[in-house]
Amino acid sequence: MTELTKKSLTEITNLIKKKEIKSEELTESFIRNIEKDKKLNSFITKCSESALKKAKNFDKKPELKKLLPGIPIAVKDLFCTNGVKTTAGSKMLENFIPNYESTITNNLWNEGAFLLGKLNCDEYAMGSSNETSYFGNVMNPIAKNTVPGGSSGGSASALAANLTPTTIGTDTGGSIRQPASFTGTVGLKPTYGLCSRWGIVAFASSLDQAGPMTKSVEDCALMLEAMAGFDEKDSTSINKKKENYSKNLSDKIKGLKIGIPKEYRVENMPKEIDKLWENGKKILKESGAEIIDITLPNTKYALPTYYIVAPAEASSNLARYDGVKYGFRSNRGNNLLEMYENTRSEGFGDEVKRRILIGTYVLSSGYYDAYYLKAQKVRYLIKNDFDQVFKKVDAILTPSTPSSAFKIGEKKDDPISMYLNDIFTVPVNLAGIPAISIPAGTDNNNYPLGLQLIGKPLDEQKLLNIAFAAEKKINFKQTLKKWWEK
C-alpha cells in the first residue's frame, strides 16, 4: 500500500468512509512528515496537538456523510482561525490571535475537516516567490534553494511534500496558480464572489479570491464544493445554489471549444513552455474538443493595470494597521503621529511598503485620474476582451507561468522581473473569472510546468471537467526525493 500521506484527498476520504483507516492514524502520518521536515519552512504555526485531539474526537463519533470526514488540513496563514495565531506572513501580525473564524475555514470544518497548521506566505500575500515573508523563505520540495512561488508558497510546498493532504490559498494576481505550477500541483482560482472573503486578511479586495490547492483535479472539485457558497457577511458574495462539483465531474469534453490566445505567446518564452502548450492543445483535441485561435488584444496592459489597481486597494486596506487596535506597535515616537509612522515603518516589510507607497501615490490628489481612473478604464477593456471571446469559446488554454521555479534570491532585487511572473495569471483576476492550473510536464531540469485553463464566470464545473480530461491524458507523475528530511 502506498504511504497514506502520498494518496490523494479523494482516496483518503474514501478510506475513512469505508472505515479502512481512522482519522487518528491519518493525522499522525501527516504530523510525522511535518516533524521530519527540517528545510522547507512551509509552516508558521503547527497545530499537531489540537489536530490529534480533534482526530480522536472524530473517530469516537465519525460523521461519514460529510465531504471531508476526519481530514486534517493546513491552511495559508491569511485565513483567520479562531484562537490560532494568524500572521499574514508579517511582523505586523506576529502575535495576532483572532477570536473569530473565516467563513471559508469554517465551511471546511463544518464538512468534517480540522486545522493541521498555518502555512507560510508572502507578507500580506504580496509576492511571487514567498521571499517577502517575515518568517523566512520557503523552499520548493522539487529542489533545494528553489522558490515554491507565491504568495501561497507555503501552501504549495507543504502540499507537494505531503505535509498536508490538501490546502487552501488566496489568489489576487496568480498566488494560487503560479505556486501550483511551480510545485507540480493543482490550483484553482474561482470566480470572484464564489468563495467568501470574510475573515481573510485583505490585500486587494476587488481581486482577492480564495481557492483550493490539491494533488488532483478530482480533489480540487471536492474542495471547491466544500468551500463555495453564499455568505451574508461578504457583500460581494454571489447568492447562488450550491453545486456538486465532484459528483458531476466528467472527462467528456467532446465538442467543447477551446480558445488559444495569440497574445500569450510572449517574447523570449522558453521553448519548453511552447512545447507544453502545443501538447496541451493536442491532448484536448484528442479528447474531442475543438481548438480555436482567439485574440485578447489588451493582454499586454493587464500587468501595468494590476500594478495600479492592486496597490491602490492595498494602500487603503492596510491603512487599518495603526498600532492601536491590534497588531504590532512601535515603542518609539513622542506623539501619536510618530507612533503611527514608526509602527508602520517597523511592522511592514519592504515589498509591502513599496506597494502601499505606489497605491498612496496613484490615489493622491492630482494623480487619481492619470493612474487609478485610467487603470479602471483599461480594466474594463480587459474584461471586455474576455466577454467577447467567451461568446465563441467554452474555455481558454494558456501556459500558467512564463518559466519554471527559479532560485531563491534570483529575482529579489528586481521588482519588475518578479512581477512579470504573473503575466499569464493577472488578467483573470482583473476580469473576475475562474482559472485552474494543472501540472502538465517538466523542463530540462525536471522542474514542473503548468497549463492554465480559463473559464466563464461561474462555469467552474466545465473548467474542472476540461482539466480532468487533460489531467488523465497528461498523466503527470511527481518524483520527489525527500531531501528536506535531513
Added chain:
Amino acid sequence: MSIDKDKIKHISQLARISLDSKKTDALAKDLSSIFKFIEQLNEINTDKTEPLSSILNEPLRSREDVINDGKIREKVLKNSPQKNEEFFIVPKVIE
C-alpha cells in the same frame, strides 16, 4: 515619470510610514522603474471607455440595518497592544 526623493518623502508622509534616507534612495529607484512600466497604459486611448467600477454583474446588496452583535468589548480589546479594561491607549494627543 521618475520619482524623486522629495516625492517619496511626501507620499510616505501621506501613508504614515517613516523612512530613513537609505530606504528613500532605494525606493525612488524602484518606484521610478515601476511607474515607467505602469505608464505603458498611456499608449491606449480610453477617452470613450467607462471605468469598471465593479467586477460583479449584479449591484451590491444592502442588508437591513439591525443590531446583530454587541457586548463584545473584551473581544475587541483583546488584541490591542496597549489598553485598559475599557479603552485602547494611545500616546497623549491633548496637552
